[in-house]
Amino acid sequence: MSKKEQQETARGVLIFEMETVALGARRIRYEVLSRILGEQGLSLSEAEFSRFCLGCPKEYMPTLLERKGYTAAGPEQVTERLRGETLSRLMQKDCQLDAGLKAWLDAASERGMAIVAASCLAADAADGVAERLGFNQWHVQICAGAGMEKGWDTPEGWQHAAQSTGRHASGALAVTTGAAFARAALAAGCHVVAVPDEFTDFEDFGGADFLASSLSELKANDCFEQVGV
Numbered sequence: 001m002s003k004k005e006q007q008e009t010a011r012g013v014l015i016f017e018m019e020t021v022a023l024g025a026r027r028i029r030y031e032v033l034s035r036i037l038g039e040q041g042l043s044l045s046e047a048e049f050s051r052f053c054l055g056c057p058k059e060y061m062p063t064l065l066e067r068k069g070y071t072a073a074g075p076e077q078v079t080e081r082l083r084g085e086t087l088s089r090l091m092q093k094d095c096q097l098d099a100g101l102k103a104w105l106d107a108a109s110e111r112g113m114a115i116v117a118a119s120c121l122a123a124d125a126a127d128g129v130a131e132r133l134g135f136n137q138w139h140v141q142i143c144a145g146a147g148m149e150k151g152w153d154t155p156e157g158w159q160h161a162a163q164s165t166g167r168h169a170s171g172a173l174a175v176t177t178g179a180a181f182a183r184a185a186l187a188a189g190c191h192v193v194a195v196p197d198e199f200t201d202f203e204d205f206g207g208a209d210f211l212a213s214s215l216s217e218l219k220a221n222d223c224f225e226q227v228g229v
Helices: 003-010 018-023 025-038 046-052 057-068 075-090 099-110 123-133 155-163 179-188 220-227
Strands: 013-017 114-118 141-143 172-176 191-194
Touching (some): 013 018, 018 114, 018 123, 025 046, 057 075, 099 114, 099 220, 114 155, 155 172, 155 179, 172 179, 179 191
Parallel strands (some): 013 114, 013 172, 114 141
């Protein structure tokens, strides 16, 4: 292996939550779910969404619908509708890539870092969103779908994302918007940048290396240097 190849192999990896970091999907999910409940004259406050709807829709939907008194459709049907309509919104041209993330992708690419988008979507849907956003220009690798045996709320998910690039999690910097994913990334050995949104800013991000309301507040190269990735 040449010296250049050794240097490139030694470089770290940037892993980010695709839907929430890149596109603010949590706000979109809230708006879609609010509209679904509203069809039966029911309301969903932002506080209720933060309290009950930050996990997997399949898991929280039965309890949420029972609590709200929604009877127009079953949990499985509402979950599928939420996923479908959210994906439709993510694919619209007016749903633009976060400017702060773009700057980070530019910086990571210039440093020769591997870049991974961590997605909760099915693989084909995640690939479609990534293609629309032009992630190929940064050589972003997508981790999503059935190939993810462990979810992003487990250390194994983040370890898999790092290892899929030939790197180790200890050389990864994970960008997360929720505390559950942040804890899992920390447990995997990753460094963590926490950028909570309006639905998760009350959560405890203790242990994160950096905490900001948006990536635009942080200089990517300074963060890379501080954690040594």
